[in-house]
Amino acid sequence: xxxxxxxxxxxxxxxxxxxxxxxxxxxxxxxxxxxxxxxxxxxxxxxxxxxxxxxxxxxxxxxxxxxxxxxxxxxxxxxxxxxxxxxxxxxxxxxxxxxxxxxxxxxxxxxxxxxxxxxxxxxxxxxxxxxxxxxxxxxxxxxxxxxxxxxxxxxxxxxxxxxxxxxxxxxxxxxxxxxxxxxxxxxxxxxxxxxxxxxxxxxxxxxxxxxxxxxxxxxxxxxxxxxxxxxxxxxxxxxxxxxxxxxxxxxxxxxxxxxxxxxxxxxxxxxxxxxxxxxxxxxxxxxxxx
Amino acid sequence: xxxxxxxxxxxxxxxxxxxxxxxxxxxxxxxxxxxxxxxxxxxxxxxxxxxxxxxxxxxxxxxxxxxxxxxxxxxxxxxxxxxxxxxxxxxxxxxxxxxxxxxxxxxxxxxxxxxxxxxxxxxxxxxxxxxxxxxxxxxxxxxxxxxxxxxxxxxxxxxxxxxxxxxxxxxxxxxxxxxxxxxxxxxxxxxxxxxxxxxxxxxxxxxxxxxxxxxxxxxxxxxxxxxxxxxxxxxxxxxxxxxxxxxxxxxxxxxxxxxxxxxxxxxxxxxxxxxxxxxxxxxxxxxxxxxxxxxxxxxxxxxxxxxx
Numbered sequence: 001x002x003x004x005x006x007x008x009x010x011x012x013x014x015x016x017x018x019x020x021x022x023x024x025x026x027x028x029x030x031x032x033x034x035x036x037x038x039x040x041x042x043x044x045x046x047x048x049x050x051x052x053x054x055x056x057x058x059x060x061x062x063x064x065x066x067x068x069x070x071x072x073x074x075x076x077x078x079x080x081x082x083x084x085x086x087x088x089x090x091x092x093x094x095x096x097x098x099x100x101x102x103x104x105x106x107x108x109x110x111x112x113x114x115x116x117x118x119x120x121x122x123x124x125x126x127x128x129x130x131x132x133x134x135x136x137x138x139x140x141x142x143x144x145x146x147x148x149x150x151x152x153x154x155x156x157x158x159x160x161x162x163x164x165x166x167x168x169x170x171x172x173x174x175x176x177x178x179x180x181x182x183x184x185x186x187x188x189x190x191x192x193x194x195x196x197x198x199x200x201x202x203x204x205x206x207x208x209x210x211x212x213x214x215x216x217x218x219x220x221x222x223x224x225x226x227x228x229x230x231x232x233x234x235x236x237x238x239x240x241x242x243x244x245x246x247x248x249x250x251x252x253x254x255x256x257x258x259x260x261x262x263x264x265x266x267x268x269x270x271x272x273x274x275x276x277x278x279x280x281x282x283x284x285x286x287x288x289x290x
Numbered sequence: 291x292x293x294x295x296x297x298x299x300x301x302x303x304x305x306x307x308x309x310x311x312x313x314x315x316x317x318x319x320x321x322x323x324x325x326x327x328x329x330x331x332x333x334x335x336x337x338x339x340x341x342x343x344x345x346x347x348x349x350x351x352x353x354x355x356x357x358x359x360x361x362x363x364x365x366x367x368x369x370x371x372x373x374x375x376x377x378x379x380x381x382x383x384x385x386x387x388x389x390x391x392x393x394x395x396x397x398x399x400x401x402x403x404x405x406x407x408x409x410x411x412x413x414x415x416x417x418x419x420x421x422x423x424x425x426x427x428x429x430x431x432x433x434x435x436x437x438x439x440x441x442x443x444x445x446x447x448x449x450x451x452x453x454x455x456x457x458x459x460x461x462x463x464x465x466x467x468x469x470x471x472x473x474x475x476x477x478x479x480x481x482x483x484x485x486x487x488x489x490x491x492x493x494x495x496x497x498x499x500x501x502x503x504x505x506x507x508x509x510x511x512x513x514x515x516x517x518x519x520x521x522x523x524x525x526x527x528x529x530x531x532x533x534x535x536x537x538x539x540x541x542x543x544x545x546x547x548x549x550x551x552x553x554x555x556x557x558x559x560x561x562x563x564x565x566x567x568x569x570x571x572x573x574x575x576x577x578x579x580x581x582x583x584x585x586x587x588x589x590x591x592x593x594x595x596x597x598x
Binding site: 095097121122124127134135136137199200 | 481485491494502
């Protein structure tokens, strides 16, 4: 697995292998009643990560470890770099021409920031969901089947199965199962956001990056998304950027506080919200600025 | 009545300016409306006179294949069959769009997706230059380069439908390209990002997301190009050979509706049958351009509905 990013065998083979592998894993999980992962297993990590947009130094020397099957919240005032940091984890910053990144991003001990890394394979393992739901102008079914299709799943039966499983995992199946072939754009905002999550889950990522996934949603939809994240953390590692302090406190295991592109403090969520060691953190979480 | 400062209303200087601006914009709209109405009225009245005053049979006109306006009555004439010209117009329009469509869309994808920085910097002025070249220059260039080339390599005189198609394809290329660029640029970046974040490559994103989302825009681009091709007279007239018979191959000299009008209008007397027949051709052009405009609007509406 370690080498799959740098020297992947021909992709379709690799993809099919990963699918059967995940399926086998799932079955094992079902039998074992989802054991929590061993404490301290690092899912992804950055070492001295710097991101520049042109002359702007957006992320300054951030070293962070994210643990498996945990929800980690990234908090901080607008413009503090938390979204930029999140985007660098699956190299979405590559799509911005002026962005430049230094430092290491370690996934399974492989530096995925290296230029020779297969970013498409990386993004398959590190999924992402944005603030505004961005479903494709296709049917609900095609939105979810989109990525599995080009990752090599061809059989209708397999696709049907993936679509159902992903929609179920995103707690959307019961609401849409009778209209899978209708446009995804007819769904409500909250449903669209869960569809986008289902779409990301369809490629069976290990890590899910969420950039304020609930900030454009109403309270009921927000509650559904949060409930969903709790469910998902059993199988995925979740990193979430949020503006909402209560949300961070409610759902996350650990919290990282960013300010002006720097990581100020990183600890258990409880510690951050009750006994932060830095004054800036305390000021922020108690609402004195930002 | 005592004037209250708040009830000065329309008598103030601002109120006057307000009304002046309103009048000026209203006048502009009126001028445009009058011009369009006048053109439609005039073309319809002259174009229909052929059939109602000169009693030319509409079916003989539309489906006749013989164009002999000077044939005397004793010889069975005159004959005003314009089907060869209609066919000529549709052939050059269809094939030039067939060439310019894929090239224009391909160039647009290059400019917006493959090399948005330098590709666009290079291509934007090129396209503007192409738009700005007068049609007589296109025709002259076609006459000097394409016609001899076809004569050497494809046979025949060189003048003919194919020469017209090639000249028109180059002429409508900038139209197709720039509208396609607009369509591609209108795809929200977060949709693209969504695709990349799922591990899609650039090609997969272009092919499966961008092309689908921009399809209505591409159709609009091609229709606009066709409208331009259908209406172009001068450049086509210079290279198409102006044959009057039904074309049987792309290398034969032929005519289009527009070239017949420009070729003959100087030789006819206003009010004569020959002249009125040309107006009937103009009416055909007008109807076709109306069809193109409605097609564009229909596609635009459909596109919006699809993306809702």
